[in-house]
Structures are given as structure tokens and as C-alpha cells.
Amino acid sequence: DLVIALGGDGTLLRVSRLFPRDVPPVVGVSMGTLGFLMPIHQNEVVPLLRRVLDGTGSSDAHAASSAAAHVSPSPPSPLSSPSVPVLIRSRLTCTLFDADGQRLPFPAADAAQPGSAVGDAYALNDITLHRGPHPHLSTITCHIDRAPLTTVTADGLVVSTPTGSTAYALSAGGPIIDPRVPCLGLTPICPRSLSFRPVLVPADAAITLGVARWSRGQPEVAVDGLRIGPLRRGQRLVIEASACGIPVV
Known part of the structure; x- marks a missing residue:
């Protein structure tokens, strides 16, 4: 239901290779030298996970994947309110x-x-x-x-x-x-x-x-x-x- 990635941007690239098709929501925690794609700092992890596990987040379908008519949606997110926005990054x-x-x-x-x-x-x-x-x-x-x-x-x-x-x-x-x-x-x-x-x-x-x-x-x-x-x-x-x-x- 959820992937927690600890590391730098290369860690997110590794997650992408592990899931060539549907991908669960990814919580990217910056612990590497470059955290451009990993927006969450270590001190934010526990409060964020509480909101996620409580179901108080939502999927932000700002679709970078492709044109709407061309792309099927990603798997449903366990998140369900604006407090935890989710960005769909295209591949x-x-x-x-x-x-x-x-x-x-x-x-x-x-x-x-x-x-x-x-x-x-x-x-x-x-x-x-x-x-x-x-x-x-x-x-x-x-x-x-x-x-x-x-x-x-x-x-x-x-x-x-x-x-x-x-x-x-x-x-x-x-x-x-x-x-x-x-x-x-x-x-x-x-x-x-x-x-x-x-x-x-x-x-x-x-x-x-x-x-x-x-x-x-x-x-x-x-x-x-x-x-x-x-x-x-x-x-x-x-x-x-x-x-x-x-x-x-």
C-alpha cells in the first residue's frame, strides 16, 4: 500500500525500476546528498506517517503522466484529504x-x-x-x-x-x-x-x-x-x- 524510500534522488529512481507497472504511493525521505525529488525531511516523517495511516491524506492527480485520454490512472492512494498532497510524476x-x-x-x-x-x-x-x-x-x-x-x-x-x-x-x-x-x-x-x-x-x-x-x-x-x-x-x-x-x- 505504501513505499517509504530513505535516501537521495537515486533511491527514487531505484523505486521506479522496482515497479515497472502500477506503483504504490511513495514517501520520499531525504537522507542523501541530493534531495530534489525527496521533499520530506527526517523530522517530518513521523507526523506525516500518522496522517497517512489515519487516512487523512489525498491523491493530488495533477497528472504529469500524460494527456488524460492517453493515460490510465495510477493505483488508488490510501491518502484521502488535502493535508497530504500526492504528485503523480510521469515516466x-x-x-x-x-x-x-x-x-x-x-x-x-x-x-x-x-x-x-x-x-x-x-x-x-x-x-x-x-x-x-x-x-x-x-x-x-x-x-x-x-x-x-x-x-x-x-x-x-x-x-x-x-x-x-x-x-x-x-x-x-x-x-x-x-x-x-x-x-x-x-x-x-x-x-x-x-x-x-x-x-x-x-x-x-x-x-x-x-x-x-x-x-x-x-x-x-x-x-x-x-x-x-x-x-x-x-x-x-x-x-x-x-x-x-x-x-x-
Whole structure:
């Protein structure tokens, strides 16, 4: 019914990986070096838990998960009054396809999550393509809902949730997005271009990334900072808002 996470922001990312589908309400207690996503201090835990266990809290469905027509609600919260607001933080799901449109499993074992479909991975912050240790820039194609957006030669791309807009995407020059705004961010990493700038798309859009045939580099895929393997020529990475956000107290 409830998850109590003690630590820093990385602890919340770990909780996200443990629950690829429905997520119980999460009480995030800041005990690490960075508590941007963990708003509760140690001296606030006992009074908060009393209100939660007494049923005097409520779910704040400020939905950052996606557009209302696209996203199914998260599991019911045990909280039931405005005294304990709950923010639904959106997540991403990504699926890997080959040139024939067949789903592929991600190669790294740490990307596999219990109950997830083959080829799916989930992220609270972001999914990135990056050239990694390779010396050459990668040429990446980008489509939004199957319509071509751009082809960019860069160190990589970051697809982020509003929560992830203050992580890697911010360092790459992306905008800060309020977590209640239903959208996805697309931010280039050091592009060799004067025209490609960060882009925001609706939360119900599907972002498809691929590697151009003439690309000299082969980018690596990372989910919330965890490397899960290369994206090869002919493969496609389809990224969408997950139907299940994370309710955070």
C-alpha cells in the first residue's frame, strides 16, 4: 500500500525500476546528498506517517503522466484529504524494434524489470542516446508520431519527463518543466547544428529515434543513467509516456 524510500534522488529512481507497472504511493525521505525529488525531511516523517495511516491524506492527480485520454490512472492512494498532497510524476517507456518491426529485448540484464514486456524499459528521469567512448559523433534520426522531425549529428539526444528536465536535459541546455505539465522533452547533446534546439511535444506523442545509415558513430542507450547497450543501424527506439506514473507524497 505504501513505499517509504530513505535516501537521495537515486533511491527514487531505484523505486521506479522496482515497479515497472502500477506503483504504490511513495514517501520520499531525504537522507542523501541530493534531495530534489525527496521533499520530506527526517523530522517530518513521523507526523506525516500518522496522517497517512489515519487516512487523512489525498491523491493530488495533477497528472504529469500524460494527456488524460492517453493515460490510465495510477493505483488508488490510501491518502484521502488535502493535508497530504500526492504528485503523480510521469515516466517513460521505451521499446526496441529491428528493421522489420519486430520487438527486440534490451541486451543488458540490469534493464530487465519483473513483469515488463520483452523489449521494454522504463525511466523516471530520461532515456538518452550518447556516443559514449566512441570518438565519432552520431547521426540520429527523429520522428514524432511517425512524422520526420529532424536528423541531427551530435554527441546524443535526451528524451526526458518533466521530472527529468532538471537532470541531464538541463545540463544539455533544455528547459525546466513543471512536473504537472503533460509533455515530453527532446534535447540535443552538443549538436553540430545552428538550428536544432530543445523541443517539447505532447505527452501522448511517440518519439522514434534511429541511427542514420551514414552515421560514423554508434550511440549507446541509457535509461535513468544505466547503460543498456548500443542502438545499431536499422534498429528503432520508440519512446512514449508510460501509462503508470509514480505517486510521490
